[in-house]
Amino acid sequence: MxxxxxxxxxxxxxxxxxxxxxxxxxxxxxxxxxxxxxxxxxxxxxxxxxxxxxxxxxxxxxxxxxxxxxxxxxxxxxxxxxxxxxxxxxxxxxxxxxxxxxxxxxxxxxxxxxxxxxxxxxxxxxxxxxxxxxxxxxxxxxxxxxxxxxxxxxKKDYDWDQFDTKILSLLAKGVKTVDMPSHIPLSMSSIEKRKANIKSRLLLGRGSDTELINKARQLGLL
CATH class of the missing domain: 3.40.50.2300 (Response regulator)
Incomplete structure (x- = not known):
């Protein structure tokens, strides 16, 4: 064959x-x-x-x-x-x-x-x-x-897992942060902390959700 x-x-x-x-x-x-x-x-x-x-x-x-x-x-x-x-x-x-x-x-x-x-x-x-x-x-x-x-x-503690990727994916789909607990099994405070951590790593802490999504796509994370 x-x-x-x-x-x-x-x-x-x-x-x-x-x-x-x-x-x-x-x-x-x-x-x-x-x-x-x-x-x-x-x-x-x-x-x-x-x-x-x-x-x-x-x-x-x-x-x-x-x-x-x-x-x-x-x-x-x-x-x-x-x-x-x-x-x-x-x-x-x-x-x-x-x-x-x-x-x-x-x-x-x-x-x-x-x-x-x-x-x-x-x-x-x-x-x-x-x-x-x-x-x-x-x-x-x-x-x-x-x-x-x-x-x-x-070697570095990037503290990144599938939930961080899921948060980015939900943002890219237009899901508001306040609605994310119905999509992933995390509390609102946990989601907000993760989102802040993602922005810190990808945008050095500054930038809009749109800029975050664009940066994630640029890096191949979405």
């Missing part, structure tokens, strides 16, 4: 380069079918189409920064990876990024647990196929910049 490989990047030439590199006879010695997409909406629809056709996605290569699909709140490659985890749980996922901010890296590693997470500046035409082959063979590959960021997060 051929491998079903989903590739999502907003640069068509990059997608074609990945396909060419993984089409070489020396790669994996297995025939592959490639599904090329350039934004979250088309990728989401392809993921669902394959699921409805009872076809697996064996390997997904996703850029973190992608044109969003706001109707379904799929705003990045991280969100696409979460969809794949639910719809194609056996799929191996490689995420590629130009951002190694600790909050982004921590979110990816804690929520997605990808088989591969690579800083784009650490990969080239020579290493890309071998990295993909290692992932397909069962290895977990994180590049050195990702590991460095992960260690930086572990």
């Amino acid at each position: 051929p491998l079903n490989i989903l590739i999502v990047d907003d640069h068509p030439m990059t997608v074609d380069s990945y396909v060419n590199l993984l089409s070489d006879d020396s790669f994996n010695k297995t025939e592959a079918d490639f599904y090329k997409n350039y934004n979250c909406e088309s990728a989401y629809k392809k993921i669902q189409f394959l699921k409805n056709q009872n076809q697996n996605i064996d390997f997904a290569i996703l850029d973190v920064n992608l044109p969003a699909y706001p109707e379904l709140n799929i705003l990045s490659g991280i969100d696409l990876a979460a969809v794949i985890r639910k719809t194609h749980p056996q799929c191996k996922i490689l995420l590629l990024t130009m951002h190694t901010e600790v909050f982004i890296v921590n979110r990816v590693l804690s929520d997605i647990k990808p088989e591969g997470f690579i800083y784009k500046g650490e990969i080239n035409f020579e290493s890309f196929p071998s990295t993909c082959e290692k992932i397909l063979s069962g290895e977990t590959i994180y590049s050195s910049e990702i590991i460095k960021s992960q260690r930086a997060f572990s």
